[in-house]
Amino acid sequence: MKDIVTLFKELIAFDTMSDESSLSYPSSDKELEFADKLVDILHSENVANAYKDEYGLVYAKVDNNKEITIGLIAHMDTSPELKGGLKNPVIVNNYDGSIIKLNENYSLDPKEFPFLNELIREDIIHTDGEHLLGGDDKAGIAIILTFLSYYLSHKGEFNYNLAICFTPDEEIGKGALHFDVKKMNSDVAFTLDGGSIYEANYENFNAASASLTIKGVGIHPGSAKNIMVNAALLGSEFINLLPKDMVPEKTEEREGFIHLTEFSGNVEEAHLNFILRDHDSSLLEEKKIILKNIVNTLKEKYNNPKVKFILEIHDEYRNMFDYFINDMKAINLINKAYLNSNVKISYTPIRGGTDGATITYMGLPCPNLGVGDFSPHGRYEVVSLTQMKKMVEILKELYK
Ligand SMILES: [Zn+2]
CATH class of the missing domain: 3.40.630.10 (Zn peptidases)
Known part of the structure; x- marks a missing residue:
């Protein structure tokens, strides 16, 4: 050799x-x-x-x-x-x-x-x-x-x-x-x-990914009062309800995070993608629950059968x-x-x-x-x- x-x-x-x-x-x-x-x-x-x-x-x-x-x-x-x-x-x-x-x-x-x-x-x-x-x-x-x-x-x-x-x-x-x-x-x-x-x-991290699809209610803006529900705005409301410090840019060592990797949307529909990471598997589970709870909060608040929140979570790899x-x-x-x-x-x-x-x-x-x-x-x-x-x-x- x-x-x-x-x-x-x-x-x-x-x-x-x-x-x-x-x-x-x-x-x-x-x-x-x-x-x-x-x-x-x-x-x-x-x-x-x-x-x-x-x-x-x-x-x-x-x-x-x-x-x-x-x-x-x-x-x-x-x-x-x-x-x-x-x-x-x-x-x-x-x-x-x-x-x-x-x-x-x-x-x-x-x-x-x-x-x-x-x-x-x-x-x-x-x-x-x-x-x-x-x-x-x-x-x-x-x-x-x-x-x-x-x-x-x-x-x-x-x-x-x-x-x-x-x-x-x-x-x-x-x-x-x-x-x-x-x-x-x-x-x-x-x-x-x-x-x-x-x-x-x-x-190493325990890892999961989450995708959220929000369906809103579209109508001509001129006659939208009390009818329109803007999915893009619901998406930003969702983001605002996330814990502010639980992000990659504010965590280190064994601290986990919920990281928004993609956000797109319009009145009719919005899409949000996240990755969830934590060294502690029970804390990773908690992060999944945080997302589910925000969905429930918004569902209750808007209480409209036409407004839909479809949250899918997949496990990726384990510590x-x-x-x-x-x-x-x-x-x-x-x-x-x-x-x-x-x-x-x-x-x-x-x-x-x-x-x-x-x-x-x-x-x-x-x-x-x-x-x-x-x-x-x-x-x-x-x-x-x-x-x-x-x-x-x-x-x-x-x-x-
Ligand atoms: Zn390598």
């Missing part, structure tokens, strides 16, 4: 942007080509059972005659927010905390991007200002492949079998759509898809914490690995979803580990090569 820096540069040179507008799976052929490339790399390391399945997911397993198998998962696609395929990344060794000029138009200033202060004295890699870097999640792939190579030549050191999966379309919310727990054939797994390696995650609170096996593995590596770990709640949560509820417990990627999804993305290398060492402890 090439050294981790050369390998990482090779992986990010490959454009694997996923495509939200695509109807196929995976959403782009580039991801399938990249999957083939990864299978080739695995075969060249003599992992003969590595393969790409019918959905473009790559699986591989290294059997070491152990009872328990630990799986590692990373995603192959990059965010649709900016083009990938960066050919000329820039490495800064022993970063000194100064402003980094990406190109004529863009620079990275620690005042604007405070994460840079945490990377002082580390070796980092950044973009040309025109592409995203793709460390999300090719840093994860490079770490896994580098660890795999070491594992293969030092099998006697390890107490767990190693399984690997690379998934497409994570950035468009479909990374776990065709993930197959049977093919992965592991007892626990970890996604390597995150920021600082000094943070891991086993908490994996509710699983881990009863089974800390995977978290204990992380704690042991960091302790033995002499590296401090803290756990932060994700204010969003993660494929690991979906996979956890498929029956394979799957917390998330960091890869040293910062400010992803754009030109200001930076990866710490120092942290990537350290993560490989932590994985060695994880499998011991």
